[in-house]
Amino acid sequence: MSDAAHAPAEAPKKGMLASLEIDTRLLGMVGAFVVLCLGFDLLTDGRFLTPRNVFNLTIQTVSVAIMAAGMVFVIVLRHIDLSVGALLATCSAIMAMAQTVILPQMLGLGLGHPAIAPLAIAIGLASGALIGAFHGWLIGYLTIPAFIVTLGGLLVWRNVAWHLTGGQTIGPLDARFQTFGGINGTLGETASWVLGVLMVLGALWGIWRARHNKRSHGFPVKPLWAEAVLGIVTAAAILGFVALLNAYEVPAARLQRAFVARGEVMPEGFTAGYGLPISVVVLLVVAIVMTVVARRTRFGRYVFAAGGNPDAAELSGINTRLLTVKVFALMGFLCALSAVVASARQTFHSNDIGTLDELRVIAAAVIGGTALSGGIGTIYGAILGALIMQSLQSGMAMVGVDAPYQNIVVGTVLVTAVLIDIIYRRRTGAV
Amino acid sequence: MPTPLVEMRNMQKAFGGIRAVDRVSIDLYAGEVVGVLGHNGAGKSVLMKMLSGALPRDAGEILINGQPAIINNPRDARRYNIETIYQTLALADNLDAGANLFLGRELVTPLGFVDDVRMESETRKILARLNPNFRKFKEPVKALSGGQRQSVAIARAVYFNAKILIMDEPTAALGPQETAMVAELIQELKAQGLGIFLIDHDIHQVKAMCDRAHVMKNGQLVGTVTVADVTEDDILGMIIAGKKPESLVA
Numbered sequence: 001m002s003d004a005a006h007a008p009a010e011a012p013k014k015g016m017l018a019s020l021e022i023d024t025r026l027l028g029m030v031g032a033f034v035v036l037c038l039g040f041d042l043l044t045d046g047r048f049l050t051p052r053n054v055f056n057l058t059i060q061t062v063s064v065a066i067m068a069a070g071m072v073f074v075i076v077l078r079h080i081d082l083s084v085g086a087l088l089a090t091c092s093a094i095m096a097m098a099q100t101v102i103l104p105q106m107l108g109l110g111l112g113h114p115a116i117a118p119l120a121i122a123i124g125l126a127s128g129a130l131i132g133a134f135h136g137w138l139i140g141y142l143t144i145p146a147f148i149v150t151l152g153g154l155l156v157w158r159n160v161a162w163h164l165t166g167g168q169t170i171g172p173l174d175a176r177f178q179t180f181g182g183i184n185g186t187l188g189e190t191a192s193w194v195l196g197v198l199m200v201l202g203a204l205w206g207i208w209r210a211r212h213n214k215r216s217h218g219f220p221v222k223p224l225w226a227e228a229v230l231g232i233v234t235a236a237a238i239l240g241f242v243a244l245l246n247a248y249e250v251p252a253a254r255l256q257r258a259f260v261a262r263g264e265v266m267p268e269g270f271t272a273g274y275g276l277p278i279s280v281v282v283l284l285v286v287a288i289v290m291t292v293v294a295r296r297t298r299f300g301r302y303v304f305a306a307g308g309n310p311d312a313a314e315l316s317g318i319n320t321r322l323l324t325v326k327v328f329a330l331m332g333f334l335c336a337l338s339a340v341v342a343s344a345r346q347t348f349h350s351n352d353i354g355t356l357d358e359l360r361v362i363a364a365a366v367i368g369g370t371a372l373s374g375g376i377g378t379i380y381g382a383i384l385g386a387l388i389m390q391s392l393q394s395g396m397a398m399v400g401v402d403a404p405y406q407n408i409v410v411g412t413v414l415v416t417a418v419l420i421d422i423i424y425r426r427r428t429g430a431v
Numbered sequence: 432m433p434t435p436l437v438e439m440r441n442m443q444k445a446f447g448g449i450r451a452v453d454r455v456s457i458d459l460y461a462g463e464v465v466g467v468l469g470h471n472g473a474g475k476s477v478l479m480k481m482l483s484g485a486l487p488r489d490a491g492e493i494l495i496n497g498q499p500a501i502i503n504n505p506r507d508a509r510r511y512n513i514e515t516i517y518q519t520l521a522l523a524d525n526l527d528a529g530a531n532l533f534l535g536r537e538l539v540t541p542l543g544f545v546d547d548v549r550m551e552s553e554t555r556k557i558l559a560r561l562n563p564n565f566r567k568f569k570e571p572v573k574a575l576s577g578g579q580r581q582s583v584a585i586a587r588a589v590y591f592n593a594k595i596l597i598m599d600e601p602t603a604a605l606g607p608q609e610t611a612m613v614a615e616l617i618q619e620l621k622a623q624g625l626g627i628f629l630i631d632h633d634i635h636q637v638k639a640m641c642d643r644a645h646v647m648k649n650g651q652l653v654g655t656v657t658v659a660d661v662t663e664d665d666i667l668g669m670i671i672a673g674k675k676p677e678s679l680v681a
Binding site: 213214217219292296297298302304306307308309311312313316318375376 | 523
């Protein structure tokens with residue numbers, strides 16, 4: 001690879017994996033995930049990889065995965081956020097109170113008004129970003145360690161949530177709001193296919209653009225077959241996922257009710273699949289936007305630079321204090337977004353929502369290859385990490401492992417994963 | 432007499448009770464290489480950091496081209512075309528050469544996204560000039576040798592049309608061949624009209640490369656000499672004894 005500058009035309013021969021230029025670490029994680037899924041599927045006589053279970057698994061993962069994407073930035077910047085679960089609870093409480101009490105009664109919109117869900121969500125997201133920015137200010141400008149600020153935040157926000165609701169469960173939430181939860185809001189088969197195809201086209205366009213861009217500067221590019229393999233695998237994964245979720249059929253009774261509600265009669269033999277849950281679409285958007293932010297924006301570049309060498313970033317004229325505020329504000333915003341998904345999924349706000357999420361989120365980021373020493377981490381890794389954690393947990397539940405043993409396994413897996421990562425990095429010399 | 436490119440007047444900086452820089456005044460002209468010499472702890476790095484914006488000054492005045500300059504942070508210094516090569520190099524180890532070269536000044540596409548391909552292309556161009564053996568454009572700079580890392584740090588300082596260059600022991604980590612290359616580069620930049628402050632311990636180097644030298648001891652300026660007028664022993668005497676040689680006092 002090192003003599004590529006001299007001979008861009010005849011790139012040296014490489015192994016197949018090297019030609020694909022895929023992160024081997026990612027490949028290892030995907031491999032582990034596949035083995036995990038197949039293993040559970042075998043142990044549960046094929047109940048693990050059914051459309052229904054995959055559907056449930058994905059909607060259970062979304063909340064932690066969204067926050068894990070933000071946690072990558074926080075950890076890359078050499079900080080930590082222990083308050084995400086508590087912050088989620090506060091945002092959830094704010095939104096629950098907004099949509100059940102403040103907007104309908106105090107502002108007189110009335111329950112079920114179409115503006116309630118968007119307004120409540122906007123209030124929640126703004127609150128999350130504001131609280132996060134406040135954490136960032138304490139950390140960046142007042143130089144209190146993030147560990148302390150967010151440890152305090154964990155206690156404060158958990159109980160601010162309690163204070164806002166008087167410790168009560170608040171629900172049911174607004175019907176439109178509930179569409180972000182999963183089962184109550186899916187795209188249906190046609191829209192899912194359309195979205196799937198659009199994503200495939202987007203991915204292919206991205207691959208072509210990258211190749212074209214490198215070409216125009218005379219840099220070496222991957223062999224065509226490698227690009228093709230990459231494109232085909234990506235397309236197959238996306239469309240396969242859509243097909244699987246479309247195969248999860250809405251129960252006949254539920255369809256029946258929907259037809260009755262519209263004053264129609266359900267035709268004989270009518271079936272419909274759920275398709276992609278809206279919450280999963282939200283996660284996809286978060287994943288794509290955050291990846292673009294990490295790799296293609298100055299803000300993302302500065303987060304990684306400051307994580308790699310804070311002094312160098314400062315000497316390069318980067319305002320690292322303001323950067324800290326922005327990163328924590330983003331984390332807060334994503335906590336609020338997770339709060340939308342989490343509370344909508346249970347259709348009410350409960351006092352214990354998000355409890356211990358901080359540990360799941362940090363574990364997901366770390367399993368996903370984010371180094372606590374800073375400067376290294378990927379969004380897709382963290383999301384895959386969240387998926388692995390959730391699969392492990394729900395797989396064990398299906399197999400019938402008792403809850404205490406589940407936690408023993410999850411804890412052990414976390415530590416082992418980090419050990420493997422350390423060994424891998426040492427062997428490959430990767431940073 | 433032309434206006435000095437840089438004039439620092441009565442610069443002061445204290446850490447706790449220690450006066451790291453105590454009422455020091457120095458200057459630098461365009462097309463000149465000026466050594467800043469002294470033992471460890473003499474205050475030369477602190478003095479230079481006040482010029483590069485890495486440390487705020489307690490008191491004193493900085494003039495650039497005769498105009499008072501406000502330098503409170505590295506961003507300010509960059510606006511005055513002051514570039515610094517730090518002894519620690521100040522590289523983000525986890526990023527590649529291009530990302531480091533353009534750190535804080537990324538090239539962007541029309542939509543405002545960082546343009547890594549164009550930055551790599553520019554990095555290749557400038558490094559081809561500074562260090563033709565440089566190949567590792569894709570690797571994080573952590574994977575580079577000391578000399579290669581130094582090349583990246585130097586490339587970063589010269590790429591952006593610096594007018595004032597501060598080099599803090601630029602050859603400390605280098606082998607003889609690379610040191611010669613840096614010396615050559617310094618002469619080239621000098622010929623282009625840059626003013627260069629060179630912090631160095633190596634008296635041979637100073638004698639060979641510098642036009643003048645400011646010598647510091649215990650935070651104070653011992654004196655300024657024209658290098659051609661003095662011997663290496665004279666300079667060493669100033670550094671160690673903290674006194675100007677008899678022959679020059681008159």
